[in-house]
Amino acid sequence: MSDTRDGRDGDFERELKSHLDLEAEERQSGGASSAEAHFAALRAFGNSAAVAEDVRCIWHARWIEQFLHDLRFSARLLRKSPSFLAVALLSLALGIGANTAIFTLIDALVLRTLPVDHPRELERLEGYFSNPMYRELCERNQVFASLIASQATPVSLVAIHETDRAVAELVSGNYFSTLGVQPFLGRVISDEDDAPALSHPVAVLSYRFWQQRLGADPVVVGKVIRINNYPFTVIGVAPANFSGVAVESRSDLWVPIMMQPQVFETGISTLDDTGNGWLRILGRRKPGLDEAAAQAGIVVTLRQIAKEGRHKLYRNNIDRAQIHLFPGAVGFSQLREEFERPLYLLMAVVALVLLIACMNIANLLVARSAVRRREIAVRLSLGAGRFRLVRQLLTESLALSVAGGALGIAFAVWGLQILLRFLPSRIGQNLMPVALDAHIDARVLLFALSVSILTGVLFGLAPALQSTRADLTVSLKDEGTALVSGPRRFQLGRFLAVGQIAMSLLLLVGASLFLRSLQNAYNADIGLRTENILMVSLNPELSGYSAAQESDFMRQLLARFESFPGVLGVAASQVPFLTGEEDGGGFIIPGKPLPADYHDRSILLNRVGGDFWNVLGTRIIRGRGFLPQDNATAPPVAIINESAAKHFFPGEEAIGRKVRFRGVDKVEVIGICSDSKYASVIESTPRIAYTTLDQNNLFLGSGERTIYLRTTGDPRPLMPLVRQEIRSLDSALPLYDVKTLADQKSESLFQERMIGALSGFFGGLSLLLAAIGLYGVMAYSISRRTREIGVRMSLGAERASVLWLVLRDCLLMVAGGIAIGIPLSVWLSRLVSSQLFGISAGDPFAFLAATFVLACVGAAAGAIPSYRASRVDPLVALRYE
């Protein structure tokens, strides 16, 4: 038989003709005339056109037509049960929306590649490199076609009139050419601009910066802007989609590395310093080389260079010097390094919630299809293919899930905003502002669609297959008369309910652990006072203040703040606490052997002023604090904390000892203070040394300053006054953040807060879904057993015993779920122990609390239908059909 449409049609025509001829012959032999016989045969056959159509239908399964028909049918059916539709759509929207929101973040942070040429050929070199080392690696390596160096840093910028904060990225000459980024206006930085030092003060603006701060001025090329008070000429504008090689910080402009002394806040040149690693390097592999070859090659080159002994950073352990390569296509990201694992954790959580929602809907579908059982049985017996029916039921599920997914996108947009609010406003060593470009784009929509379809198949397939099992005998029985409870097909529902409870327990345990962890972090004793402290950060040096001017300015400002009503004390520090930023150096005791490990001989440093000890709560335990006599002309002094004293002077008195610190000799230790945290709440207690800002000239460092005001009550009302005061002294001075230290602490705990809040929310949601699922299963089971209940009661059973009979069923399911859930939780919680603070992954209280809550909710979910069952009138029950 031919396979083409025309071939088949022709074939059937022949068959039909031969059939009709035979039939006509028969009649002719019975005595009819030829014409009569043919006519009778044709009439006996019936509508031959319709038959031909039917046959054609069998061969050309009209997928699209049938699919559309199924869709319309499903829509009609769903409209008839609005409560089911509402519950299903809502659970799906929440589940798919949550998954989409988190995926958007993951995409923006982990998956998205830079908009450059052939990003897969790029490798990120781990670590920070000095400028001389970068130059030598460029010249001598054998494995990279080109290496580019860059580093971003915050600067003060005057574009038209006002002074603003901006992010400048220092780049090597081959940066733009290697990445393949063409200018939108003018030209980009090239190799000529990169040598010699300070000779080419040129800048390329980012598209966004050009639009927002320069009003998209078409003749911007050639204009002069001032970066940290130094004039730079604008040579071009970058294309709209390019914002540098760092993921979460958008570069506003690019300048040559050789301009570093002007662009860095300290004003000190690091261009020839082999001991200062500050550049990040990206390399494009030579064609034909893979990552392993590039990795091996660059390490060989590094060790060769190090052996020549000219680089301070590579004096020790040359044979173990390493450079690890990472895929460069996704750019540099501090946020990714800190945040990647919690994001995956959250993805797992919302995937579980979606799974629970799917199980709920599957259960609901099973219940619904039981009602349609007779319809399905009739259709099956009439010869409808089982596959066709399953297809129709699946179409219904898919229509539901895709509709839920579309609604979920709306949820995702809203959820994404909430997630982004958890991110810190600044991150990294130099407090770069966080500006993550996370939005719903085509990739995210594709993800949402795929998840919707997968979800639809997941919750729709089992019920569809089950309800179309061609059990004709069962359909003949009247369902309500089954005296024995629990027909085989209902096990699916119970199984799903038990599964839901187990997963819900898992999520509740997780939520319990994370919330306790968060609470511990908040309540941890960090050795600093955080309530009622206002902090404001600024950097006079970047606006041109000399050291003496800055000192004066600070003194004036502190005095003015002290006179504010409600202010108990004012203090200042160079590095703001709890922001992740650190400053430090080597602590060398003359006469003692030098520890080999750099970490063992280093200490953190903060230069402080004002009434530091009273305002921030760190106490002087022994010795003395800073006095006015410790000024610029006096001998250098320092105060160290207890951990430092124990580490560097075990068993001896530290006070009075003279050490070499930050390149300054004979620094006298004048006091020992209490331990406190420095950069984050959850770090292990660091060793800290404090010097006084009055001796700023001796201990060189950046010009940033943070002022702390301790107030009697809520410090927030003082914020506008503080701003005003600073502006009255210097109207052009840009301020960084003005916030309370309590808020800063909160911000520093952003990961813990995000995980805690979201796991709590989704734990609660999963509990609700599991309860609904359980309730549904119980209600259905009771409706099946109504006759049985009626019989029992009419035989004299007490209402209470009926209640217990039904409730026992429910409790068994809850117990089953818990029995599965607990070992699962124990096993899986070990995976997240790195996210926990102050609590172990096996904390019994957390498990008990979660189990208790789940048991209570489960019992309640079962109690309601059980109670209703016990109130059934036996006569009504017996008559139930």
Add this chain to the structure above:
Amino acid sequence: MTTITRKTDADRAELLQGTLDMLILRTLLTGAAHGHAITKHIQRTSDEVLQVEHGSLYPALHRLVKRGWISAKWEVSKERNREFKYYRLTPTGRKQLARERSKWAQMAAAIHRVMEIA
């Protein structure tokens, strides 16, 4: 040739489609046949009780071919020197027939028991 008498409509049993498939398969067990012959065979063997609507025969035949339970081929009939499309049972079809047969027997027995219990 005798005139073919037909019973009244009331006596004509309606044939469910699934059962028709089974009857076709059974008919082909004894040998290949074309569509017309199958109809006649069923009618004759059931003593004119079962009348196959021609409108349902051919869709049923094509459906069975699609499922792979029977195969079709145009052949020259020995008696008439004319081409007909002959249908044959396939091995899978044979198995399917056995399955349907036992299901049918079960159902018939069950109904019989209900009807005959006093």
